[in-house]
Amino acid sequence: MKDVPAQMEWIIDDISEVLSVADVNRILQDYFREGKGRDPVVHFYETFLAAYDPRIRERRGVYYTPEAVVSYIVRSINHILKDRFGRTAGLASDSVTVLDPASGTLTFLAEAAKLAVEEFESRYGTGVREGFIRDHILKNFYAFELMMAPYAVGHLKMSFLLEELGYALQKDDRFKLYLTNTLEIEDLDQTSFPGMASLSEESRLAGQVKKEQPILAIMGNPPYSGHSANKGQWIDGLLKEGYTRAGGSEDAGYYRIDGKPLGEKNPKWLQDDYVKFIRFGQWKIDQAGEGVLGFITNHSYLDNPTFRGMRRSLMESFDEIYLLDLHGNSLKKERCPDGSKDENVFDIRQGTAVALFVKTKDGRDNKGAQIYHAERWGLREEKYNWLSGNDIATTQWRGIVPIEDFYLFVPLDERLLKRYRESPKITEIFPINSVGIVTARDKLTIQWTPEKVWTAVLNFSTMDPELARMTYSLGRDARDWKVAFAQKDLTDSGPDRSNIVSILYRPFDVRYTYYTGRTRGFHCMPRRDVMRHMMKENFALITPKQNKDEFGAIAAKVIGTHKTVAAYDVNYYFPLFLYPDPDTKDLLSDLEESQERRPNIAGTIWSALSEAYGESPTPEDIFYYIYAVLYSDTYRTKYVEFLKIDFPRVPFTRNPGLFTELADQGRRLASVHLMKSPELESPCVKFQGTGDMTVDKIRYSKNDERLYINSDHYFEGMTESVWTYRIGGYQVCDKWLKDRRGRYLSLDDVKHYCRIVTVLEHTIRIQKDIDVIYEEAERNLIAFP
Numbered sequence: 001m002k003d004v005p006a007q008m009e010w011i012i013d014d015i016s017e018v019l020s021v022a023d024v025n026r027i028l029q030d031y032f033r034e035g036k037g038r039d040p041v042v043h044f045y046e047t048f049l050a051a052y053d054p055r056i057r058e059r060r061g062v063y064y065t066p067e068a069v070v071s072y073i074v075r076s077i078n079h080i081l082k083d084r085f086g087r088t089a090g091l092a093s094d095s096v097t098v099l100d101p102a103s104g105t106l107t108f109l110a111e112a113a114k115l116a117v118e119e120f121e122s123r124y125g126t127g128v129r130e131g132f133i134r135d136h137i138l139k140n141f142y143a144f145e146l147m148m149a150p151y152a153v154g155h156l157k158m159s160f161l162l163e164e165l166g167y168a169l170q171k172d173d174r175f176k177l178y179l180t181n182t183l184e185i186e187d188l189d190q191t192s193f194p195g196m197a198s199l200s201e202e203s204r205l206a207g208q209v210k211k212e213q214p215i216l217a218i219m220g221n222p223p224y225s226g227h228s229a230n231k232g233q234w235i236d237g238l239l240k241e242g243y244t245r246a247g248g249s250e251d252a253g254y255y256r257i258d259g260k261p262l263g264e265k266n267p268k269w270l271q272d273d274y275v276k277f278i279r280f281g282q283w284k285i286d287q288a289g290e291g292v293l294g295f296i297t298n299h300s301y302l303d304n305p306t307f308r309g310m311r312r313s314l315m316e317s318f319d320e321i322y323l324l325d326l327h328g329n330s331l332k333k334e335r336c337p338d339g340s341k342d343e344n345v346f347d348i349r350q351g352t353a354v355a356l357f358v359k360t361k362d363g364r365d366n367k368g369a370q371i372y373h374a375e376r377w378g379l380r381e382e383k384y385n386w387l388s389g390n391d392i393a394t395t396q397w398r399g400i401v402p403i404e405d406f407y408l409f410v411p412l413d414e415r416l417l418k419r420y421r422e423s424p425k426i427t428e429i430f431p432i433n434s435v436g437i438v439t440a441r442d443k444l445t446i447q448w449t450p451e452k453v454w455t456a457v458l459n460f461s462t463m464d465p466e467l468a469r470m471t472y473s474l475g476r477d478a479r480d481w482k483v484a485f486a487q488k489d490l491t492d493s494g495p496d497r498s499n500i501v502s503i504l505y506r507p508f509d510v511r512y513t514y515y516t517g518r519t520r521g522f523h524c525m526p527r528r529d530v531m532r533h534m535m536k537e538n539f540a541l542i543t544p545k546q547n548k549d550e551f552g553a554i555a556a557k558v559i560g561t562h563k564t565v566a567a568y569d570v571n572y573y574f575p576l577f578l579y580p581d582p583d584t585k586d587l588l589s590d591l592e593e594s595q596e597r598r599p600n601i602a603g604t605i606w607s608a609l610s611e612a613y614g615e616s617p618t619p620e621d622i623f624y625y626i627y628a629v630l631y632s633d634t635y636r637t638k639y640v641e642f643l644k645i646d647f648p649r650v651p652f653t654r655n656p657g658l659f660t661e662l663a664d665q666g667r668r669l670a671s672v673h674l675m676k677s678p679e680l681e682s683p684c685v686k687f688q689g690t691g692d693m694t695v696d697k698i699r700y701s702k703n704d705e706r707l708y709i710n711s712d713h714y715f716e717g718m719t720e721s722v723w724t725y726r727i728g729g730y731q732v733c734d735k736w737l738k739d740r741r742g743r744y745l746s747l748d749d750v751k752h753y754c755r756i757v758t759v760l761e762h763t764i765r766i767q768k769d770i771d772v773i774y775e776e777a778e779r780n781l782i783a784f785p
Contacts, residue, residue, distance in 0.1 A: 064104070064105075064107070065104070065107050065108070065221040065296065066345055066346070066384060066387075067107075067111075067388075068345075068383070068384040068385070068387035068388040069221075069296050069345055069354070069387055070107050070108055070111045071111060071387065071388055072324075072354065072387040072388070072390065072391060073108070073219055073294040073295075073296065073354060073356075074091075074108060074111045074112050074115055074219065074294075075115065075391040076294060076322075076356055076391040076392035076393075077091070077112075077217050077219055077292055077294045077356070078090035078091050078112075078115055078119070079391055079392055079393050080292045080356065080358055080392065081093065081096060081216070081217065081292065083393075084292070084320075084358055084360055085216070085290070085292075085360065087216075089119050089120065089123060090115070090116070090119050091112055091115055091116040091119060091217070092116040092117070092119035092120040092123075092132070092136065094136065095216070096140060096216050096217060097140045097141075097142070097213065097214065097215045097216050097217070098112055098140060098141045098142065098215070098216070098217045098218075098219070099141075099142045099143065099144070099209070099215045099217070099218050099219075099284075100142075100143045100144070100218070100219055100220040101143075101144045101182040101218065101220060101222070101277060101280060101281065102144065102145070102146075102182060102220050102221065102222040102223055102277055103143035103144060103145045103150075103154060103177060103220065104145065104150045104154065104221070105150045105153045105154045105157050106143060106154040106157050106158050106175075106177060107221075108219050108220050108221070109141055109143055109158070109177075109219075110157060110158065110161050112141065112219070113133075113137050113141065113158075113161065113162075113165070114161070114165070116136065116137060117129060117132065117133070117137075117165055120132045120136075129165065129166055129167070130166060130167050133162060133165060133166075133167040134167065134173070137162075138173060138174075138175060138176070141175070141176060142176045142177075142178070142209050142213070142215070143175075143176065143177040143178070144177075144178055144180050144181075144182045144206060144209075145177060145178070145179060145180075146179075146180070146181050146182070148179065151177065151179045154177050155174075155175060155177055158175040158177065159175070162175075176205075176209075178202050178203075178205055178206035178209070179202050179203075179206075180202065180203055180206035180207075181230065181232075182210075182277065182280055183230040183232060183234070183235040183273075183276050183277070183280060184230075184232045184234060184235070185207070185210060185211065185232075185234040186207075186234070210284075214287075214288040215284055215285070215288060215291060216288070216290065216291050216292070217291065217292050217294070218281045218284060218285065218291065218292070218293045218294070218295075219293075219294040219295070220277075220294075220295060221295065221296050221297075222273060222274045222276075222277030222278070222295060222297060223273040223274065223277070224272070224273065224274055224297070224298050224348065224350060225272065225273040225274075230273060230276055231271075235276050235279065235280065238253070238279050238280070238283055239253055239254050239255065239270060239271075239275070239276065239279055240253050240254070240255045241253055242256075242313075243283060243286070245286040245287075245289075245317065246286060246287055246288065246289035247289060249316075251286065251313055251316065251317065252309075252313065253309070253313065254270050254275070254279065254307075254309045254310040254313055255267065255270065255309055256309055257308055257309040257312050257405075257407075258312065258404070262306075262308070262309045264305075264306055265435075267306050269300065269304065269306050269307070270306060270307070270309075270310065272298065274295075274297040274298050275301065275307075275310065277295070277297075278293075278295060278297065278301075278310075278314075278355075279310075281293040281295070281357075282313070282314065282317050282318075282357070285317070285318075285357075285359050286317055286359070289359075289361055290359050290360055290361045291359055292356065292357065292358050292359070293355070293356070293357040294354070294355070294356045294357075295354070295355055296326075296352055296353070296354045296355075297352065297353065297355065298350045298351070298352065298353075299325055299326070299327070299329070299350070299351040299352055299353035300350065300351075301409070302323060302325060302353060302408070302409040302410050303408050303409065303410045303644065303645055304546070304645070305406060305545075305546060305645050305646055308405070308406050308407050308408075311402065311406075311407040311408070311409055312407050314357065314369070315368055315369045315371070315402065315407060316368070316369075317357075317359060318357040318358055318359045318369050319358055319359055319360055319369055319370065320356075320357075320358040320369060320370050320371075320372070321355070321356070321357050321358070321369050321370070321371045321372070321409075322355070322356040322357075322358075322372045322374075322392055322395075322397065323353055323354075323355055323371070323372065323373050323374070323409050324353060324354040324355075324356075324374050324375065324376065324395065325351070325353045325373070325374070325375040325376070325410070326344075326345050326351070326352045326353055326354065326375070326376050326383060327342050327344075327351050327352075327375060327376070327377055328342055328343055328344030328345060328346075328351050328352060328380075328383075329344075329349070329350060329351030330344070330349045331349050331350060331351075331548060331568060332351065332548045332549065332568075333549065334351060336377040336378060337377065340378070341379065342377050342378060342379075343378070343379050343380040343383070344380065345380060345383050345384070345387075356392060370399065371399070371400050371401070371402060371409065372397035372398065372399055372400070373397065373398050373399075373400050373409065373410060373411055374395050374396060374397050374398065398411055400412075401414065403417060403418075406645060406646070408645065410641070412641055412642075416638070416639075417642060419781075420639055420642055420649055420651075421649065422781070422783040422784060423649040423650055423651040423652065423781065423782075423784060424602075424604075424605060424649060424650060424652075424784045425646070425647050425648070425649050426541070426543065426574060426626070426647045426648050426649070426650060427572075427574075427647050428602060428604075428605075429574075429601060429602060429605050429622075429626065429650060430541070430574035430575070430576075430600050430601065430602075431600065431602050432529075432530060432533075432574075432575065432578055432600045433530060433572050433573060433574045433575075434527045434529060434530040434531075434572060434573060435525070435527060435562050435570050435571070435572055435573075436527065436542070436560050436561045436562035436563070436564055436570070436571055436572070436573055437503070437523055437525065437526055437527055437531065437559060437560065437561050437562060438523070438524045438525040438527075438561070438562050439513070439523045439524060439561065440478060440480065440481035440523070440524035440525075441472070441474055441481060441486075441524075442561075443472065443473065444456060444460065444472045444474065444486075445513050445514070445522060445523060446503060446505060446511050446512070446513050446561075447511060447512050447513070448511060448512070449512060450500045450512050452512070453500050453512045453513060453514050454495075454497060454500060454514075456472075456514075457490055457495050457514050457522075458495065459471075460472065460486070460487065460490065461487050461490035461491050461495060463487075465483045465484055465487065468483055468487070469483055478524070480519075480520050480524045480525065481520065481524040482520075485520050485521055486521060486522045488521070489516055489518050489521025489522045490514070490516075490521075490522055492516075492518075493516045493518075495514070499514050499515055499516055500512060500513070500514055500515075501513060501514075501515045501535070501558065501559065502558040502559075503515075503558060503559050503560060503561065504542075504554075504556045504558050504559070504560035504561070504564050505560070505561055505564065506563075506564060506565075506730060506735055506736070506739065507554055507564070507565060507727045507728075507730055507732050507735070507736075508673075508675075508732065508736065508752075508756045508759065509735075509736055509739065510558065513559075515531075515559065517531070517532060525562075527573070530573050530575060531559045531573070532579070532581065533575040533577065533578050533579050533600075534556075534557070534558060534559045534573070534575060535559075536579050536597075537577075538557065538575055538576060538577050538579075538597075539555055539556060539557045539575075539576055539623070539670070539674070540555070540556050540557075540560075540573050540574055540575040540576065541553060541554075541555060541573075541574040541576075541623065541626065541627065541630075542554050542555070542556055542560060542564050542565055542571050542572070542573055542574075543565065543571060543572065543574070543630065543647070543648060544565065544566040544569045544570060544571045544572065544728065545569065545570070545572060545646060545647050546569055546644060546645055546646060547566070547569060547643055547644050547728070548568040548569055548644075548729075549566070549567060549568055549569075549726075549728065549729040550726050550728060550729070551630075551636055551640070551643045551644075551648070551728070552565035552566060552571075552726070552727045552728020552729065552730075553565065553627070553630040553631070553648075553727075553728075554673060554727055554728075555627060555670040555673050555674055556573075556674075557674055559573075560573065563729075565727055565728035565729065565730070566728045566729050567728065567729025567730055568729050569729070571728070572647075574600070575600050576599065576600055576601075576619055576620070576623050577597040577598065577599060577600060577619070578597060578598055578599075578600050579596065579597045580596075580597075599619035601619055601622060604784070605622070608652070608782055608784060609622070609652065609659075609782075612652070612654050612656070612782050613656040613659065614656065617659065617663070620667070621659075621660070621663040621667075622663075623666070623670075624662075624663040624664070624665075624666030624667040624670060625650075625652070625659055625662050625663040625666055626650050626666070627666035627669060627670050628662040628663065628665045628666030628669065628770050628773075628774070629650055629651065629662065629666075629770075629774065630648060630650075631666075631669055631763075631766070631767050631770055632767070632770050632771055632774040633767055633771055634771050634774055634775055634778075635651075635774060635778075651777075651778055651781045652781060652782045652784075653777035653778065653780060653781060653782070654780045654781065654782055655776075655777060655780060658773060658776060658777040659777070661773045661777075662770065662773050662774065662777060665766060665769055665770045665773065666770075668766060669763065669766045669767075669770070672759050672762045672763060672766065673759060673763070675755060675759065677762070679758075679762050680755055680758050680759065680762070682758075683754040683755065683757070683758050684717060684718075684722070684754075684757050684758045684761045685707075685715045685716060685717040685718050685754055685757045685758075686715070686716050686717060686754075687713065687714075687715055687716075687750045687753075687754065688713065688714055688715075688716050689712045689713035689714055690712060690713075691712035691713070692710060692712055692713075692744075693709075693710075693712075693713055693744055693745045693750075694709075694710060694742065694743065694744045694745070695709045695710065695737055695740045695741050695742065695743055695745060696709065696710035696711075696741070696742075697710060697711070698734065698737050698738065698741070700718070700720075700723050702720050704716075705717055705718050705719060705720070706718070707723065707733065707737075709737060709745070715753070715754070715757065718733070718757055719761070721764055722757055722760045722761055722764070725760045725763070725764065732756065732760060733756065733757065733760070736753065736756060737753075
């Protein structure tokens with residue numbers, strides 16, 4: 001394909017992929033077997049996306065939009081056009097232009113066309129329908145599509161629809177559906193490659209719409225693809241650098257907020273395709289100076305901290321924002337408020353939301369957007385039925401006022417949030433912290449015993465790189481982890497047995513690894529700046545920055561991973577003490593040479609607590625107080641929404657007596673979690689059975705309080721509350737055993753598991769004791785600046 005321009009290669013590839021997976025015989029057999037007398041092409045386009053190659057669908061993030069969702073968005077936009085823009089005929093108004101920038105098979109514009117015809121005929125009758133379709137729909141309705149197959153099917157679909165409406169496309173007619181990448185602004189190069197010249201013309205026409213044609217209504221279901229293939233400079237520039245709006249105001253992009261950089265270490269979710277399509281629609285409307293944008297997308301941007309710059313930008317562009325959260329997020333294990341099942345309107349795991357963004361020419365005098373929120377929970381069919389019977393005018397909206405810094409697009413108790421923010425963030429208390437270790441290759445780097453680590457190190461370090469890759473199933477090298485880098489790190493370090501250390505892999509699951517502390521070595525990201533402090537007598541708090549699942553925290557005395565307590569997020573390590581670095585002769589600057597370590601606690605915290613209590617508490621007491629607070633069920637319930645979006649904040653009581661009581665409970669709890677407490681000497685469960693002790697089918701019986709690891713053995717006396725107990729993203733008792741499925745439990749394994757169960761039993765009791773004290777302690781808090 002040497003004569004094909006680079007911009008066209010994706011078109012050729014897409015045609016090839018479609019042809020390679022299309023089962024024409026199956027399509028025809030289904031048609032003739034059904035015997036419904038329907039045209040096979042009509043049958044094809046209606047079921048196209050359901051049968052399309054799943055690999056292509058996943059890569060492109062393409063999913064067929066349910067009719068109920070389409071209907072809700074189209075009818076809502078029709079209402080907005082009448083009510084906010086003075087277009088009394090809605091979609092049928094002469095000056096209304098419509099665009100679907102990710103049209104698929106034209107589901108949205110087909111619905112819009114039908115509604116426009118209805119609006120027109122309700123005013124003027126059916127006698128001039130043909131002229132209305134020719135002069136309005138064919139002239140003012142636009143669509144872009146990236147993939148060849150839905151592009152072709154979309155044209156067929158629209159031609160059939162127009163025929164049903166009484167208009168047969170003439171020789172020179174066409175519906176303005178263009179084969180183009182919406183997120184690229186440059187036209188395709190001209191080419192002499194056979195059959196490709198028309199694609200260049202297609203690109204030129206699409207480019208005119210992108211650059212020159214004002215669009216009043218943009219609608220659709222943009223692709224959901226976290227690993228976006230759209231990495232062009234133009235859309236990246238819109239995201240990161242912003243643009244000038246019509247009227248002269250500046251948009252700073254999604255990577256800045258209130259004049260400051262976003263500050264996210266890994267803002268990759270801003271590169272999701274749906275974010276880029278929202279950005280395109282926002283830019284298009286900002287250039288025109290008015291318009292309405294109606295999309296259904298992933299709902300993560302409503303409250304995820306990474307999207308706070310995006311939210312702020314949208315608030316500055318639009319006058320009104322309507323957000324209908326349809327939930328259905330299985331990644332977050334969402335359930336209805338009453339505990340019943342919640343389903344997605346698509347066959348996907350991410351939750352979804354309908355958004356309607358409105359910008360009028362008179363605006364709101366730069367007072368910022370009025371923002372409204374609503375939500376629907378329940379089964380899929382229930383959501384479909386509701387969407388089919390409602391639109392923006394009949395939805396029960398709740399006005400929200402997003403508060404600075406995060407600008408959340410979800411309802412929050414503003415007074416509670418204000419009070420919560422008067423307490424210091426955990427990162428403000430323990431200033432030296434980092435994400436846990438990222439190994440990039442757990443199966444190689446983390447082992448069950450020190451001996452297995454040593455064997456793996458000796459074998460791996462001396463193998464031919466490709467043999468090592470196959471032996472340990474390492475897959476392809478990544479940017480920050482390569483076989484050659486890992487082998488060099490091992491040989492440069494000795495290898496030396498003294499580098500074998502314990503690592504907290506999951507809650508109460510201590511394993512072993514070989515730790516050199518070198519980045520891009522045996523471990524991808526060893527986080528030496530923080531983890532080196534855990535190589536001596538110390539302990540650390542582990543907790544995530546945000547939570548898709550239940551909030552979690554745990555104390556540790558050893559190094560650990562970035563997933564120790566968070567299955568769906570990353571967790572951070574906050575060591576209590578800091579040690580000098582012998583490799584750099586760093587004495588931590590303010591340490592006297594006689595000192596071995598200093599507390600990792602900010603001076604502002606010491607000052608505030610010393611002033612409140614009349615004397616300085618010990619570093620350990622501060623740590624244990626914090627640990628108790630984070631395990632208070634009252635605290636977790638009260639601040640659940642805030643714990644989802646940022647590091648936890650710690651309310652400090654003014655009462656020194658209550659501070660001491662909570663610190664004592666925190667010390668007791670930490671001792672239990674570190675398995676140092678004498679309370680653990682009498683196990684809560686017993687291991688029963690005979691025969692094989694291999695973990696096979698795990699089954700919990702609520703009635704007799706037995707946890708079976710196979711058909712022969714079980715742990716007896718396990719209460720349901722212990723069995724279901726979670727720390728962060730993990731159901732602890734289930735997770736520990738699942739990770740050992742297929743392994744034979746040793747005597748030490750059985751004893752350790754009995755201790756885990758006992759730990760959780762005591763944890764539940766201690767949490768109740770903490771709550772009694774915490775509720776009183778929170779009545780009079782220290783307000784930090």
